[in-house]
Amino acid sequence: GENVEQHPSTLSVQEGDSAVIKCTYSDSASNYFPWYKQELGKRPQLIIDIRSNVGEKKDQRIAVTLNKTAKHFSLHITETQPEDSAVYFCAASKRNSGGYQKVTFGIGTKLQVIP
Amino acid sequence: EAGVAQSPRYKIIEKRQSVAFWCNPISGHATLYWYQQILGQGPKLLIQFQNNGVVDDSQLPKDRFSAERLKGVDSTLKIQPAKLEDSAVYLCASSLESYRTGELFFGEGSRLTVL
Numbered sequence: 001g002e003n004v005e006q007h008p009s010t011l012s013v014q015e016g017d018s019a020v021i022k023c024t025y026s027d028s029a030s031n032y033f034p035w036y037k038q039e040l041g042k043r044p045q046l047i048i049d050i051r052s053n054v055g056e057k058k059d060q061r062i063a064v065t066l067n068k069t070a071k072h073f074s075l076h077i078t079e080t081q082p083e084d085s086a087v088y089f090c091a092a093s094k095r096n097s098g099g100y101q102k103v104t105f106g107i108g109t110k111l112q113v114i115p
Numbered sequence: 116e117a118g119v120a121q122s123p124r125y126k127i128i129e130k131r132q133s134v135a136f137w138c139n140p141i142s143g144h145a146t147l148y149w150y151q152q153i154l155g156q157g158p159k160l161l162i163q164f165q166n167n168g169v170v171d172d173s174q175l176p177k178d179r180f181s182a183e184r185l186k187g188v189d190s191t192l193k194i195q196p197a198k199l200e201d202s203a204v205y206l207c208a209s210s211l212e213s214y215r216t217g218e219l220f221f222g223e224g225s226r227l228t229v230l
Contacts, residue, residue: 006157032216043119043206043221044158051216089157093216100170101146101216105157 002027004092006106013080014114021109023090024072030092033066033073039086048075080113117141119222121207127228133195136225140188140209147184148219149192150206158206164190197229
């Protein structure tokens, strides 16, 4: 089955600096790569996603890049703010043999933005 | 629109006791997922329903866990008997359809502590 590795597990940055989180996946059939943000005690929420026919996607201070050949994708947050502090999960998704979506998550990265 | 509803939010039981969690997905969402999130780890899929049929329960410990989705709407996840290692947050999620990859909408989760 799919295996998603994510690193680092924890990341501390100064406010205003950039943060980068990296993930690798094993199954070349995966074609959708979402990123979820989970604030303490709250539900995971989608912040950005990318499909395998696109190499990069940007939304204000957040960007995601995908390298299909190397099977890795990354989340970039620029000009970090204290409210960016949370756990970030990457995921890889594909349609399995039955035609249904299967989503596999990474272990998460705890980002701390220091004011 | 209303989000995914889960209850109870917190539950403390002793080992070998039983517990049940309830989930009401977003109206119209055909696919429902139950994930187990152990502290410090990413969500792990336990079971996935398409309408009221199971499409993936490969990681569900069937000797103690069971789940049902009657009438293709609400779902219940049961653990009986509970073990210490079942302490986790149980996240319910839904998506509009399973036949394409896309966003999962999560509930707030049910935190289980087994003593």
